[in-house]
Amino acid sequence: MEALDADGIGIGTDARGRVWTIRGGIPGQAVLAGGRPKGGALMSIVEAAPDAVEARCPSFGTCGGCLYQPMPRPAQQAAKEAALTTLLAPLGGGPIEVVGAADEGYGYRNRLELSFGVERFLTRADQAREKAGEVVERRGSYVGFHGAGRFDRIVDVAECSIADPALNAVLARVRADVLASPFAMWDARAHTGFWRHAGLRLGAEGVLVLLYTTTGGEAEAAWLGEAAPRWGAAAVLWYTTDRVSDAAVGDLRAVLHGEARLAVSLGGVPLRLSPLAFFQVNQSGAELLLDVIRRDLGTGGLLLDLYCGVGALGLALHAGFEAVAGIDLVEEGIAEANRNAAALGVRADYRAGRAELVLPGLLADHGVGAGREGRLAALVDPPRNGLHPDALRTLASLPADVLVYVACRPTSLARDGAALLAAGWRCTRLTMVDLFPHTAHVEVVARFERAQATLAPESG
Ligand SMILES: C[S@@+](CC[C@H](N)C(=O)[O-])C[C@H]1O[C@@H](n2cnc3c(N)ncnc32)[C@H](O)[C@@H]1O
Structure with a gap:
């Protein structure tokens, strides 16, 4: 096996020169694989990677949740970074910064x-x-x-x-x-x-x-x-x-x-959630992610928190902004965001619905694109599939000072980021946050700024 791909899946080449993608294949390993090259199955490990360490979990290799326990954490980060560097090169944004604790990456899930x-x-x-x-x-x-x-x-x-x-x-x-x-x-x-x-x-x-x-x-x-x-x-x-x-x-x-x-709590901001509400699964990693987002957004003005879930990120950042406006599909999440905003005394406007449908009205109600004065910062944290084309169109023409895109699937960011570039944004920074050690997953934060004069937002 030679590398990981942008989805955190192992890539290797067989004796006939065919390239295989194998879930759980670790760079440096020699493996026996079955099935077809695209999405092959790992049958057995013929030779361990030279830097292999002992997997800590007795169920490693069977439970399927972790793929990379035998890889030292710095090697996991380097392999994920290399894959992202190739994938996200067309966005510019300079070398990818890697943020993650230096520990072995166990005991983090909450x-x-x-x-x-x-x-x-x-x-x-x-x-x-x-x-x-x-x-x-x-x-x-x-x-x-x-x-x-x-x-x-x-x-x-x-x-x-x-x-x-x-x-x-x-x-x-x-x-x-x-x-x-x-x-x-x-x-x-x-x-x-x-x-x-x-x-x-x-x-x-x-x-x-x-x-x-x-x-x-x-x-x-x-x-x-x-x-x-x-x-x-x-x-x-x-x-x-x-x-x-x-x-x-x-x-x-x-x-x-x-x-x-x-x-x-996130960023020192206490939040009360219902037992089933979504919250980041890695608390210390979420704090690192929040620091990156805070730095990339800057401060001042209105913070737009799209795909906000229970509003955790926006509420954790509220002290740096005059007001927060958020959208999420899940009504209970929005109810929780509103409850927490009220308890914290935050000026907030959270709305339930599909971002692609609700966003234009939310912007209009805040005077965005219609003479509103003051800074606008946008945070988007969409699901794995990325942005709906209509949401992307509205964001492409958003008169925001900065747009920070948090991606749990980097290939979605690569696609949506290319559309933002084509619409006049430029990517000024890319950060990989190693939020899910030992798994195929990673979080990427991309910071975009306007590369040219602000376009007027689309009506309706
Ligand atoms: C990656 S989570 C973001 C969670 C949140 N930012 C946080 O950190 O707690 C993606 C969110 O997108 C929401 N979602 C999915 N499709 C949506 C859509 N079309 N419009 C608005 N929200 C959507 C989901 O309900 C989920 O809360």
Whole structure:
């Protein structure tokens, strides 16, 4: 394997000169791959990379969440940076700055979602043992993550090495109690059983446990009421669903312990969220990301926070601006943003809806493009697919002093950034924030300025 691509996937060349992309292939490794060159499957590692280190997690290679634990963190960052340098070269913006902690990149996740099940995911080694005639355990009670591509098989995990130790401590107690309970795990084929999913979130007040089960009866409710306070969690919430689809969703049945709220903070700004609200999964990484965004936006005037979620970034930055205006698709997120803005005394205008539809009206209401005086700074943090063409058109002609694009999928930034350049913006800085060590993911912040006279915004 020679490199990573811009999606964090390994690239290698075979003996016939064909280029392969292989998820989990590590630069420097020699691997045996199957399938087709584009999107090949990693079958086995023939030779480790010369700088390989021990993966810390016993489930590494099976659980599928982490791909790069055997790569030292500086090597992960260098490989991701090299891929981004090639991808984003057409934007200009100078060499890519890399921001990330210098630690080994474990213990950072503040959120985990686990599944309960009755079928164990078999590793390649298990399959080989079974083929050789050994009896390999297939059915039982398991707590963990779904095996790659399997809705019905669970990689049993006692702890997750990229999760915060506080989450693992609570997980150990929940897991032990659930496994010892008289109630069955969900059977994803037969659609029977009680235990379905567990979510764990770390907030300022401790760990929040979200348990998802089928409806259950009085015995289950009594068991849960008695067990939940023992887990060392700040709160335990119980959701029920009898839907067969495999998603951690349900109706809130009871708050078994503590209070149904998540307290977090970003940039020293306290925020109160509902238990299901989105928040960055890497707290210390999010602080680094925020510092980069703050530097790139500068201060003063109106801050436009597009794709704002619960408004965390804009609210964390509010002290540098006169007012914040934000848009997100999810109504509950906007309600949370408004509640937090009111509690913080921030002048804010948050609106729910599709940015591509809502943005022109929001701009018009703030006099943007119609004689509004003062600075305008735009922050956009779209989903992985990037900007809708209509949102991009409106932003292309936005009379903003600066536009900061936060990308969780760099290829979307490459496409949208090219359109911004064509519309008269220039990219003045590119920063890679190493927010998700050991995974294929990375966050990129691109700063754009007007390269020529401001264009008038489109009407309607
Ligand atoms: C990467 S998240 C941004 C989260 C937020 N900036 C934060 O840091 O908490 C992308 C957000 O885009 C929102 N979204 C997706 N499609 C959208 C659309 N067409 N218009 C507005 N928001 C959208 C999602 O609801 C999600 O909150």
